[in-house]
Amino acid sequence: MIDPVARDLWCAIVASAELGPRRRFATRLLGVPIELTAETAGGFAARSSDRHLPVIERYGYLWTSLGDPVPLFDIPEYDEPDRRILNAGTLQVATSAPRCVENFLDMGHFPYVHTDLLGAEPHTEVRDYRVDTDAGGEIWATECVFYQPKAAANATEGQLTEYTYRVPHPYVAILYKSCAEDPTRNDVIGLFLHPVDAETSRAHNFLCMVDSVNTESGMRHFQQLIFGQDKSILENQLPKRLPLDPRAETPIRADKSSIVYRRHLTELGLRYGVIRPDESVAG
Amino acid sequence: MNLPPVDYAANRGWYPVAASADAVAGHVVAGRLWGSDLVIWRDDNGAVNVWPDRCLHRGVRLSLGTNTGTELVCRYHGWRYATVAGSCTYIPAHPDNAPAQSMCTSTLPVHEYAGLVWTTLDGAPGSVAVGTSPEPFPVEHDVNDHAGSAAVPLWAMTVNVGTGTLEVELDGLRKALTKLVGAEVAVVLQPVDPDAVVVRPLAVGEAAPAVDVSALDAAAELLSAFARRIESGAGANGDYDGNSRRSATEARGYGQVSPHGRTVSTGLLDVEVVAKWETADGIVAFEFLPVEGAPPLPAVQPGAHIDVHMTADLLRPYSLTNGPGDTAYRIGVKREPDSRGGSAAMHDFVTVGDRLTISHPRNTFPLRRDADHTLLIAGGIGVTPLLAMAQTLAATGAGFELHYFVRGPGHVAFADVIQTLGPHAVVHHGLDPAGTGEELASLLAEPGFGRQVYACGPGPMLDAIRATARSAGWPDDTVHFEYFQNPNDLDLDSTFEIALSRTARTFTVPAGETILDVLRTNGVAVEASCEQGACGTCVVPLLDGRADHQDVYLSDTQKATQDRIAVCVSRAETERLVLEL
Numbered sequence: 001m002i003d004p005v006a007r008d009l010w011c012a013i014v015a016s017a018e019l020g021p022r023r024r025f026a027t028r029l030l031g032v033p034i035e036l037t038a039e040t041a042g043g044f045a046a047r048s049s050d051r052h053l054p055v056i057e058r059y060g061y062l063w064t065s066l067g068d069p070v071p072l073f074d075i076p077e078y079d080e081p082d083r084r085i086l087n088a089g090t091l092q093v094a095t096s097a098p099r100c101v102e103n104f105l106d107m108g109h110f111p112y113v114h115t116d117l118l119g120a121e122p123h124t125e126v127r128d129y130r131v132d133t134d135a136g137g138e139i140w141a142t143e144c145v146f147y148q149p150k151a152a153a154n155a156t157e158g159q160l161t162e163y164t165y166r167v168p169h170p171y172v173a174i175l176y177k178s179c180a181e182d183p184t185r186n187d188v189i190g191l192f193l194h195p196v197d198a199e200t201s202r203a204h205n206f207l208c209m210v211d212s213v214n215t216e217s218g219m220r221h222f223q224q225l226i227f228g229q230d231k232s233i234l235e236n237q238l239p240k241r242l243p244l245d246p247r248a249e250t251p252i253r254a255d256k257s258s259i260v261y262r263r264h265l266t267e268l269g270l271r272y273g274v275i276r277p278d279e280s281v282a283g
Numbered sequence: 284m285n286l287p288p289v290d291y292a293a294n295r296g297w298y299p300v301a302a303s304a305d306a307v308a309g310h311v312v313a314g315r316l317w318g319s320d321l322v323i324w325r326d327d328n329g330a331v332n333v334w335p336d337r338c339l340h341r342g343v344r345l346s347l348g349t350n351t352g353t354e355l356v357c358r359y360h361g362w363r364y365a366t367v368a369g370s371c372t373y374i375p376a377h378p379d380n381a382p383a384q385s386m387c388t389s390t391l392p393v394h395e396y397a398g399l400v401w402t403t404l405d406g407a408p409g410s411v412a413v414g415t416s417p418e419p420f421p422v423e424h425d426v427n428d429h430a431g432s433a434a435v436p437l438w439a440m441t442v443n444v445g446t447g448t449l450e451v452e453l454d455g456l457r458k459a460l461t462k463l464v465g466a467e468v469a470v471v472l473q474p475v476d477p478d479a480v481v482v483r484p485l486a487v488g489e490a491a492p493a494v495d496v497s498a499l500d501a502a503a504e505l506l507s508a509f510a511r512r513i514e515s516g517a518g519a520n521g522d523y524d525g526n527s528r529r530s531a532t533e534a535r536g537y538g539q540v541s542p543h544g545r546t547v548s549t550g551l552l553d554v555e556v557v558a559k560w561e562t563a564d565g566i567v568a569f570e571f572l573p574v575e576g577a578p579p580l581p582a583v584q585p586g587a588h589i590d591v592h593m594t595a596d597l598l599r600p601y602s603l604t605n606g607p608g609d610t611a612y613r614i615g616v617k618r619e620p621d622s623r624g625g626s627a628a629m630h631d632f633v634t635v636g637d638r639l640t641i642s643h644p645r646n647t648f649p650l651r652r653d654a655d656h657t658l659l660i661a662g663g664i665g666v667t668p669l670l671a672m673a674q675t676l677a678a679t680g681a682g683f684e685l686h687y688f689v690r691g692p693g694h695v696a697f698a699d700v701i702q703t704l705g706p707h708a709v710v711h712h713g714l715d716p717a718g719t720g721e722e723l724a725s726l727l728a729e730p731g732f733g734r735q736v737y738a739c740g741p742g743p744m745l746d747a748i749r750a751t752a753r754s755a756g757w758p759d760d761t762v763h764f765e766y767f768q769n770p771n772d773l774d775l776d777s778t779f780e781i782a783l784s785r786t787a788r789t790f791t792v793p794a795g796e797t798i799l800d801v802l803r804t805n806g807v808a809v810e811a812s813c814e815q816g817a818c819g820t821c822v823v824p825l826l827d828g829r830a831d832h833q834d835v836y837l838s839d840t841q842k843a844t845q846d847r848i849a850v851c852v853s854r855a856e857t858e859r860l861v862l863e864l
Contacts, residue, residue, distance in 0.1 A: 108360045111361070111375070121375075122375075122652060122681065123653055123733070124653050125375075125378050233359055236344040237342050238320070238342045238344070239342065249340060249342060250386065252340070
C-alpha cells in the first residue's frame with residue numbers, strides 16, 4: 001500500500017513547456033507508473049494504469065497526485081509581471097526527495113561544495129538563525145546569514161548575504177534572497193521534487209527572478225552548476241532515505257532547520273522516502 | 284607462508300580490503316567488505332585507518348574527502364577527523380566550539396601483512412558480531428615486516444559470484460598462477476557482496492621478489508579469463524546456478540557497519556612518561572604515550588589541556604603543545620617558586636618510565652579556524668597552548684603570527700617547534716613592562732574583519748593585552764585569553780539560593796562555600812579543573828537570575844549576557860540563580 005500521506009500530495013512531474021502538443025511523458029510517481037499527455041484540444045491529462053489522475057499546471061510545471069490532494073501552496077511573486085520565470089533544469093538524483101530538501105536548506109556546505117560561488121573558506125560559520133512553523137504548517141527559516149565570496153556578478157569582494165528558506169510542502173523548498181538589482185525585492189528560487197520512488201528523485205530548479213541583465217542560458221547554466229555540485233554529494237549520502245530519528249545522525253546548531261523539517265515529517269506521519277524513528281535503522 | 288583462517292559462513296575474522304600499495308600517502312581509497320562501505324587512508328606517519336565510509340554528521344562518504352596527512356576532511360561540511368583516534372577535531376560551521384569527545388567515528392582494527400591492508404568487522408557497531416571483541420591478527424610475524432614473507436600482491440579482480448561458488452575453484456586458480464609466474468601463489472578472498480568477491484592472488488616465498496611486470500600482466504589475463512568463466516556459470520563443477528548466489532543464507536550478515544555507536548570513555552587515562560627533557564631554564568617538557576596494551580590516546584584539539592593527577596587530591600592542568608597528527612601528548616612544566624607540590628613534584632620526582640594518571644583532553648580555549656589572520660601572543664610558559672594553535676594554523680596555510688615574550692634567550696621553551704614556524708614566529712627578549720606595552724600596542728594596532736587574537740601568559744600581561752585591545756577597538760569576542768590563574772581577589776561572603784532546572788532541586792550556598800562545593804556535597808556531578816575561575820571547565824548554562832562573575836574565563840560580553848556561569852568562583856547578584864543542571 002502506498003503511504004497515504006505521500007499519496008495525497010501534489011507532485012511536480014514535468015515543466016509544462018517541455019511537454020509539447022500531443023507529447024507524452026511516461027514516468028513513475030511513488031513507484032507507480034504514470035503518464036502525462038498534452039491534449040490536442042489544449043490542456044493536460046494524467047493517468048496511471050487503471051485510472052485518471054488529477055492534474056494542474058502551476059508555476060510552469062504539471063502537478064499530479066495519486067490521491068486526493070489539498071490545494072497547492074502559494075508563491076505570490078509568481079504573479080508579478082516583471083518576473084523572469086523559468087525551469088532552470090530538471091535533474092534526476094539517486095536519492096530520496098527529503099534528502100534533497102534537507103540539502104537545499106543547508107548553508108554549512110557552501111564553502112565546501114559550492115566553493116567560491118556561494119561560500120569560501122575560511123568563512124565557514126553558520127550564525128544562529130530563526131526557525132518557525134506558521135499557522136498553515138509551513139516551515140520558515142529566517143535571519144539566515146552566510147558569507148558569500150561573490151554575491152553578484154560585478155561584486156569584487158565578499159559580503160554577508162541574508163537568506164530566507166521556506167518549506168511549504170514535504171517535497172518542496174523555496175529560497176528568498178535579496179536581489180542584486182532591487183534590494184527591496186527578493187529573488188525566489190525553488191526546488192520541487194518529484195519522488196520517482198523512495199530512493200530516486202527528479203529535481204526541478206524553479207527560478208522567479210528580478211533580473212534584467214543575465215541571459216536565460218546564463219541563469220540555467222549557473223543553477224545547473226550549483227545543483228550538479230549538490231548531486232554528487234546527495235548520491236554519496238547513506239542511507240538514501242532520510243532518517244527521522246534525531247539520534248540517527250549527528251545534528252549541530254547549524255542544522256536547526258533540518259531538525260524542524262525532520263520533526264515536521266514525523267508529525268505528518270510521512271513514511272515515503274524516510275526512515276521513521278520506530279523503524280530499526282541498520283546503522 | 285601463513286594466512287589468517289577464514290569463516291565465510293559466519294562472516295567473522297580478518298580479511299584484506301586493499302593492497303598496501305593502494306593506500307598512498309595523501310590519497311583516500313574506498314573499499315568494501317561484507318556489504319559495508321569502508322574508507323581507507325594512510326597518515327603521514329605511515330599508519331593506515333579503516334573506518335565506516337560515512338561522516339557522523341550527515342552520512343556522506345568520507346572517501347570523497349581530503350587526506351591532510353593527519354586528518355580526514357569530509358567533503359560536505361569540512362568536518363575533520365583525526366588519524367588513529369577518529370575523533371572529530373573541528374566543525375567549521377561553529378568555529379568557536381570545541382567538538383565533544385563523544386564525536387568520534389567507529390574505527391576498525393587494521394593490520395598490514397603480505398602487502399595487504401587487513402581488517403575485521405568483528406565488534407563494529409551494526410555488524411553481525413557487534414558487541415564482541417575483535418580477535419588480534421591471527422598470524423604471528425614481525426610487525427615491522429609489512430611485506431610479510433616477501434609477498435607480492437598480483438593484480439586483484441572482482442568476480443561476480445559468491446564465496447561458496449568461488450572457493451571450490453581456488454586451488455585450480457592457485458596452481459595455474461603458480462605455474463605462470465614461476466613463484467608459489469596464494470589466493471586470498473575479500474567478500475564484498477553476496478554475489479561479488481575480490482580475488483587477491485599473492486606471489487609468496489623466495490621467488491616472489493623476482494616476479495616481473497610481464498608475469499604480472501600474464502597473471503592478470505589469466506585471472507580475467509578465470510572470472511569470465513566462473514561468472515558465465517561454466518565452473519569446473521558445473522553446478523553454478525545464477526539464482527542461488529543471492530540465497531538468503533549467503534546474504535545473511537551483509538550490511539553497513541555504522542560510524543555511530545562507538546562508546547568513548549571519559550574516564551581517566553593511564554600513560555607512561557616516554558621522554559623528559561629540560562626545554563628552557565626552569566621548564567621541563569614531558570612526552571606521554573598510552574601504557575602498553577591500552578588504546579591510542581584521544582586526538583588533541585589545539586588549545587586543549589589535560590589534568591595530571593599527582594595524587595588522589597592533587598591535580599594540575601597543563602596545556603598540550605601537540606601539533607596535528609601527534610599521537611603522543613607533550614606538555615611543558617615550569618617550576619613555580621611557591622609550588623604547592625605540583626610543578627616541583629613533576630620536576631623532581633617524575634622520570635621516564637613512570638606511569639601517570641591523566642584526564643581526557645578538554646578544550647576550553649578552542650581555536651577559531653575561520654580567521655584570515657590570527658595573532659598569537661605568549662608570555663613565558665603561556666606559549667604551550669599557542670604552540671598547538673600555531674602548528675595547526677601552519678598546517679592549513681592560514682595567516683598567523685606567534686609573538687613569544689620571554690625574559691632572555693635561555694627561557695625559550697620548545698625552540699625546535701618554534702623554529703619550524705619560520706618567519707611566523709617572533710621571539711621578544713628581555714623587554715620591561717613599558718617595552719612590552721609598546722610592543723603590544725603596535726601588534727594590536729589594527730583590528731579588522733577576519734582577525735582574531737589568542738593570548739596566554741602571566742595575569743598582568745593578559746590584563747595589558749585586554750586593555751590595549753579594547754582601546755584599539757577590537758570587539759571583545761575576537762580576543763581570547765587563557766589565564767594560568769585568576770588574579771582577582773575572590774569574595775565569598777554572600778549567601779544565596781541555587782535551583783537546578785533539570786533535576787528540580789534547590790540548595791542554599793552559604794558564605795565561605797562555592798556553588799561547586801554545594802553541588803558536590805549534594806552529589807551533583809560537574810566537571811571542574813582549576814577551581815579558580817581560569818580554565819572554564821565548570822561553566823554551566825544560567826537560565827535565570829544575575830551572576831556575580833568573578834572568573835577570568837568569560838569575556839565581558841559573555842558576562843553581560845548573563846547566560847552562563849563559572850560555578851567554581853562566581854556567585855549571585857540576585858537572591859536566586861537557576862542553573863541548567
